[in-house]
Amino acid sequence: MKKPIRPEIPRKTIYRLSIYLRCLQRLKSNTIRTVSSDALAKAAGVKPTQLRKDLTYFGQFGTRGLGYDVEQLAAMISDLLGTKRLQPVVLIGVGNLGLALLSYRGFEQEGFEIVAAFDVRADRLKIKQAKQPFYSMERLEEVVRDRAVRMAIVTVPATAAQEVTNRLVACGIAGILNFSPIVLQVPEDVTVNNVNLAIELENLSYFIQD
Amino acid sequence: MKKPIRPEIPRKTIYRLSIYLRCLQRLKSNTIRTVSSDALAKAAGVKPTQLRKDLTYFGQFGTRGLGYDVEQLAAMISDLLGTKRLQPVVLIGVGNLGLALLSYRGFEQEGFEIVAAFDVRADRLKIKQAKQPFYSMERLEEVVRDRAVRMAIVTVPATAAQEVTNRLVACGIAGILNFSPIVLQVPEDVTVNNVNLAIELENLSYFIQD
Numbered sequence: 001m002k003k004p005i006r007p008e009i010p011r012k013t014i015y016r017l018s019i020y021l022r023c024l025q026r027l028k029s030n031t032i033r034t035v036s037s038d039a040l041a042k043a044a045g046v047k048p049t050q051l052r053k054d055l056t057y058f059g060q061f062g063t064r065g066l067g068y069d070v071e072q073l074a075a076m077i078s079d080l081l082g083t084k085r086l087q088p089v090v091l092i093g094v095g096n097l098g099l100a101l102l103s104y105r106g107f108e109q110e111g112f113e114i115v116a117a118f119d120v121r122a123d124r125l126k127i128k129q130a131k132q133p134f135y136s137m138e139r140l141e142e143v144v145r146d147r148a149v150r151m152a153i154v155t156v157p158a159t160a161a162q163e164v165t166n167r168l169v170a171c172g173i174a175g176i177l178n179f180s181p182i183v184l185q186v187p188e189d190v191t192v193n194n195v196n197l198a199i200e201l202e203n204l205s206y207f208i209q210d
Numbered sequence: 211m212k213k214p215i216r217p218e219i220p221r222k223t224i225y226r227l228s229i230y231l232r233c234l235q236r237l238k239s240n241t242i243r244t245v246s247s248d249a250l251a252k253a254a255g256v257k258p259t260q261l262r263k264d265l266t267y268f269g270q271f272g273t274r275g276l277g278y279d280v281e282q283l284a285a286m287i288s289d290l291l292g293t294k295r296l297q298p299v300v301l302i303g304v305g306n307l308g309l310a311l312l313s314y315r316g317f318e319q320e321g322f323e324i325v326a327a328f329d330v331r332a333d334r335l336k337i338k339q340a341k342q343p344f345y346s347m348e349r350l351e352e353v354v355r356d357r358a359v360r361m362a363i364v365t366v367p368a369t370a371a372q373e374v375t376n377r378l379v380a381c382g383i384a385g386i387l388n389f390s391p392i393v394l395q396v397p398e399d400v401t402v403n404n405v406n407l408a409i410e411l412e413n414l415s416y417f418i419q420d
Contacts (some may be wrong), residue, residue, distance in 0.1 A: 014416050018409040022391055045393035067402030082415045089411065101407070106391070110408035112415075118279025150418045151411065177407075180314070181232055183255035191417035193410045197387075198320035199228040199312070200403045201299065201361065204385030205292045205322075206224050207401035208360045 005039050013054045017077050019044045020051070024074040036067040083111035088149045091174075092164050093156035094119040095135065099177060101153060102132055114153070120160075141171040151175040158182045165192075223264045227287050229254045232259070246277040254332040293321035298359045300383075302374050303328040303366035304344065307389060311363060312342055324363070326353050330370075351381040361385040368392045 023043040033061055041051040055073075058080060078084050089112050091098055101107075102117055117134050135143060143149070152173045156164050161180035168176060169190055176192045178184055181199070184192050211261055233253040251261040265283075268290060288294050299322050301308055311317075312327055327344050345353060353359070362383045366374050371390035378386060379400055386402045388394055391409070394402050 011413075014413050015409065018406075019265070019393070019418075021412075040400045043393070080416065081412050082419045084414055087411075088417055096310050096313045096315075100306050103306045104407065105306075106408045107411060110412060112408070112411050130328055151414055152252075153411075174418040177410050177414060183253070191412055191414055195405060195407065195410055197314065198316045198322070198407065199225065200387050200405060201297075201317060201322050201363075202228045202231075202291050202293055202320060203221075203224050204387060204401055204403055206227075206290070206299055208384040209292045 004112075008051055009057050013057060014081075015048060016050070016054050017081060020048075021074060021077045021081070024070050024077070027070045028074060033070055034067045035070055038066065059086075073093065078111075086111055086113045087151060088115040088147050089151045089153060090115060090140075090144060090147075090149050091117045091132075091153040091155065092119075092137075092140070092168070093160075095155060095157075098153075098155035101155065112151075115147050115149065118143075139148060140167060144171045144173065149173065151177070153177045153179070155179045176203070213262075214287045223267060224291075226254065226256060226260070226264050227291060229256075230264075231284060231287045231291070234280050234287070237280045238284060244277045244281055245280055250278065288321075296321055296323045297336050297361060298323055298325040298357050299361045299363060300325060300350075300354060300357075300359050301327075301363040302347075302350070302363065302378070303364060305348050305365060308363075308365035310352075311365065320413075322361075325359065328353075350377060354378070354381045354383065359383065361387070363387045363389070364394075365389045 020040065023040055024035070026043075032185075037051050038048045041048040044051065058076065089107070091101060091114050093100070094117050098117065098119075102114060107114060114132050117132050118137050118140050119134070120137050144152075150173060152168050152175070154161055154164055154168075154176055158180050161178065161182050162184060165176060165178075165186060167186045171184055174190055176184065176186070176190065178192050178194050179196070181196050186192055230250065232249055233246070236253075245400050250259045251258040253354050268286065295317075301311060301315070301324050304312070304327050306330070308327065312324060317324060324342050327342050328347050328350050328352075329344070330347050354362075357372065360383060362378050362385070364371055364374060364386055365379075371388065371392050372394060373388060375394045375396060379396055384400055386394065386396070386400065387405045388402050390404070391406050393404075396402055
């Protein structure tokens with residue numbers, strides 16, 4: 001039997017890998033070379049058993065009594081997540097939120113480069129202060145193909161989101177970060193992560209009730 | 211035995227209530243009066259059994275063969291989520307992301323009003339184009355108490371996030387929407403929802419690998 005190249009890994013494990021990576025990067029910048037699973041788990045806000053279970057999906061790491069090599073574990077996780085090279089990303093919908101995301105430094109620090117922004121309204125070009133090139137929607141397919149882009153950030157109104165998504169999928173986008181408050185329909189091999197800021201607040205609202 | 215006022219409801223159910231509410235609001239604006247659980251579940255991107263299970267936490271709804279009364283179910287969910295009245299919210303950290311959130315209309319549409327913004331750098335006042343009042347950090351406690359604010363949006367750098375959180379908790383904030391890329395330590399009765407945009411992209415990056 002051939003070993004599968006990519007085992008079925010829970011989505012939550014992938015999320016937690018990102019958190020472990022950030023903790024490891026902080027340790028690295030503090031010139032700490034090894035970390036116990038207990039200490040790393042605490043920094044990440046998870047139980048040590050959870051951390052160990054998450055890492056076993058990817059093989060054996062760490063030395064009993066010594067813990068993990070910070071640099072080695074960070075490199076492994078970064079490799080797994082596919083963020084070792086700079087990933088090109090396009091952004092569709094340059095409203096307030098889109099504009100903010102264009103100037104958000106957090107993405108580049110983590111290995112993502114928004115290579116182009118698109119909007120139906122060409123006049124939005126005037127108000128933008130972003131460094132990324134800005135195009136009208138007609139050039140979407142061309143730019144995505146020329147730059148071999150596989151990821152997109154969608155910040156268009158709900159009414160336009162599905163149509164934009166169909167176009168993105170058709171030209172080869174495989175991962176969509178969706179800020180529109182609708183459920184996008186995509187083929188099985190396309191991944192959508194939804195960020196709905198209003199829903200996050202609404203959810204908090206439930207928990208703060210007396 | 212007294213019936214508990216608030217049963218232990220899974221966090222994911224609370225999230226899905228927000229999605230159901232949005233679907234119901236869309237139906238309402240299309241003057242649709244009743245909806246079957248199958249149709250509502252489809253619009254929300256969940257299985258009908260999931261929808262029915264989520265709603266049973268809150269009592270019996272719907273009439274067999276007729277489905278749910280759209281207006282009634284929407285009002286019930288809105289009441290449950292505590293979004294019937296406008297909720298005051300403060301925002302801490304007026305960088306690019308903070309500024310965008312201040313002008314993001316999605317919050318008000320959903321019942322949240324950012325009543326004040328705070329930043330350590332008073333000079334940021336100059337660049338702001340937001341309509342909300344803007345204060346230096348010294349006035350945080352005063353404004354939170356005066357306006358009886360219970361929710362905060364934290365968009366400060368990671369290095370300042372825990373200190374800001376401690377101050378928020380101390381003056382009565384019970385729900386925090388955290389955009390800083392660190393795990394905030396809070397007492398048990400305080401709820402933190404994390405939005406980490408870089409992690410969302412990183413997570414997508416894993417799934418788009420060939």
